[in-house]
Amino acid sequence: MKITIIGTGYVGLVTGACLAELGNDVFCLDVDQRKIDLLNNGGIPIHEPGLEEVVARNRAAGRLRFSTDVAASVEHGEVQFIAVGTPPDEDGSADLQYVLAAARNIGRYMTGFKVVVDKSTVPVGTGDRVRIALQEQLQARGVDAGFTVVSNPEFLKEGAAVEDFMRPDRIVIGHDSTPEGLQAAALMKRLYAPFNRNHERTFWMDVRSAEFTKYAANAMLATRISFMNELANLADNVGVDIEAVRRGIGSDPRIGHSFLYAGAGYGGSCFPKDVQALERTARQYEQDLHILRAVETVNDKQKLVLGRKLLSRFGAYLGGKHFAIWGLAFKPNTDDMREAPARVLIRQLLDAGATVAVYDPVAMDEARRVLALDLSAAELARVRFASSPMDTLDGAEALVIVTEWKAFRSPDFGQIKAALKHAVVFDGRNLFEPDVMAELGFEYHGIGRSVLTRN
Numbered sequence: 386m387k388i389t390i391i392g393t394g395y396v397g398l399v400t401g402a403c404l405a406e407l408g409n410d411v412f413c414l415d416v417d418q419r420k421i422d423l424l425n426n427g428g429i430p431i432h433e434p435g436l437e438e439v440v441a442r443n444r445a446a447g448r449l450r451f452s453t454d455v456a457a458s459v460e461h462g463e464v465q466f467i468a469v470g471t472p473p474d475e476d477g478s479a480d481l482q483y484v485l486a487a488a489r490n491i492g493r494y495m496t497g498f499k500v501v502v503d504k505s506t507v508p509v510g511t512g513d514r515v516r517i518a519l520q521e522q523l524q525a526r527g528v529d530a531g532f533t534v535v536s537n538p539e540f541l542k543e544g545a546a547v548e549d550f551m552r553p554d555r556i557v558i559g560h561d562s563t564p565e566g567l568q569a570a571a572l573m574k575r576l577y578a579p580f581n582r583n584h585e586r587t588f589w590m591d592v593r594s595a596e597f598t599k600y601a602a603n604a605m606l607a608t609r610i611s612f613m614n615e616l617a618n619l620a621d622n623v624g625v626d627i628e629a630v631r632r633g634i635g636s637d638p639r640i641g642h643s644f645l646y647a648g649a650g651y652g653g654s655c656f657p658k659d660v661q662a663l664e665r666t667a668r669q670y671e672q673d674l675h676i677l678r679a680v681e682t683v684n685d686k687q688k689l690v691l692g693r694k695l696l697s698r699f700g701a702y703l704g705g706k707h708f709a710i711w712g713l714a715f716k717p718n719t720d721d722m723r724e725a726p727a728r729v730l731i732r733q734l735l736d737a738g739a740t741v742a743v744y745d746p747v748a749m750d751e752a753r754r755v756l757a758l759d760l761s762a763a764e765l766a767r768v769r770f771a772s773s774p775m776d777t778l779d780g781a782e783a784l785v786i787v788t789e790w791k792a793f794r795s796p797d798f799g800q801i802k803a804a805l806k807h808a809v810v811f812d813g814r815n816l817f818e819p820d821v822m823a824e825l826g827f828e829y830h831g832i833g834r835s836v837l838t839r840n
């Protein structure tokens with residue numbers, strides 16, 4: 386099938402590469418010339434396990450192309466996926482300017498029937514707005530070409546994007562029941578057949594319900610995390626181990642084990658913005674989503690918890706004190722630092738007068754970029770970008786872990802102890818067991834695990 390993907394970011398690039406892997410002829414469009422040049426030179430703009438190989442293989446086979454040529458991209462695909470960003474607007478609602486620009490571009494150049502698939506995360510009603518934006522262009526050109534708008538939200542996770550796309554636990558498709566809508570549904574069925582031959586994982590619905598399903602999923606997952614984070618903070622006060630509680634409740638199949646990990650707060654490009662956007666949608670209908678408002682507030686506070694623990698241990702003024710930070714990306718296996726809790730922690734420590742040495746297995750370049758935006762030159766001068774986890778430790782008052790990279794799970798504790806000024810570990814992801822850390826002679830501060838120390 387001839388497919389065009391508009392927007393070659395996390396979702397667009399993964400969708401394009403994976404659909405090409407199944408034999409489709411894929412044209413990826415982006416407005417970012419540098420990104421397209423990089424891809425055409427064999428580079429990959431993001432860190433995503435397994436992606437480089439899939440892209441290289443399919444480029445070499447001639448099934449995957451990258452370009453900034455809008456006219457050629459519209460001409461190419463009978464299916465046009467819109468996978469551009471939908472960042473938060475100033476009021477928290479989803480900014481649809483890129484989605485609507487993509488729709489207008491299709492209307493500006495199309496000559497025959499197109500299935501326009503919205504893969505970006507967009508508020509209920511966006512399908513109608515895409516249809517109108519596209520229709521206006523066709524009318525202005527006096528062209529009578531058929532099209533239909535389908536909603537096919539994406540549920541992949543960063544760091545596991547290729548795996549999630551190739552083995553989806555669900556495929557949600559929203560379409561209307563016009564002849565064009567039914568024709569599009571048949572096409573989508575064919576496109577996704579390799580993922581689930583009997584379509585047992587495909588959920589068919591109307592466009593608005595599909596749009597809403599995406600927000601409902603992210604809102605539910607974010608709610609679980611904030612719920613556990615709030616309980617973890619109480620656990621700290623009452624001397625309870627939240628990890629034991631997590632295992633205890635997760636074994637109930639009605640609750641399940643996933644997304645119950647207390648930590649440094651959720652980050653990334655999706656949960657923070659999607660929770661906000663859903664709240665904003667509700668407000669447009671004069672409805673208050675009380676639970677989601679609390680989810681957001683709890684998360685904003687949770688990002689401060691690690692820093693607060695440090696301040697309460699070492700004092701409100703940290704001038705002359707140095708700290709080691711492991712993990713900068715918002716989660717492991719990605720270099721994405723959008724809404725990363727590490728950014729909040731670094732700001733807190735610098736505001737209190739400290740210096741920091743930071744390390745992340747893949748996000749160092751991205752950290753240099755975003756911290757240069759977050760911090761003044763004088764503040765940035767108090768951040769040292771280390772070359773390895775151990776390189777952060779010399780003379781530090783404590784080690785602070787913010788992201789649960791696998792490489793941090795079994796470190797050489799003897800070396801850590803020898804390099805640190807004090808044997809103190811703040812573990813924002815509960816990687817270690819408090820009693821083991823105590824036996825090793827560390828003062829250990831987890832999230833919701835009470836303080837255990839033999840020092």
Ligand SMILES: NC(=O)c1ccc[n+]([C@@H]2O[C@H](COP(=O)([O-])OP(=O)(O)OC[C@H]3O[C@@H](n4cnc5c(N)ncnc54)[C@H](O)[C@@H]3O)[C@@H](O)[C@H]2O)c1
Nearest residue numbers: 392393394395396415416417469470471483505506539543
């Ligand atoms: N990142 C994720 O894990 C994830 C997962 C599921 C859904 N989503 C949703 O998918 C959408 C895309 O997210 P992302 O993380 O891939 O974004 P991204 O910022 O990584 O990529 C978006 C790309 O679109 C390009 N673009 C913008 N306007 C364009 C236009 N008119 N024509 C062509 N290209 C254009 C940008 O240059 C950029 O490369 C968002 O709505 C997001 O909420 C993201």
Ligand SMILES: O=c1ccn([C@@H]2O[C@H](COP(=O)(O)OP(=O)(O)O[C@H]3O[C@H](CO)[C@@H](O)[C@H](O)[C@H]3O)[C@@H](O)[C@H]2O)c(=O)[nH]1
Nearest residue numbers: 539540541542543644645646648650651652653655715716
């Ligand atoms: O038990 C948990 C699970 C996750 N997190 C944090 O939650 C954030 C989001 O993690 P994750 O969901 O794994 O990553 P994303 O790539 O943001 O993926 C989410 O957002 C995507 C974009 O909408 C959706 O497609 C995915 O289904 C959804 O999981 C990260 O900061 C994690 O550290 C926790 O704190 N505790």
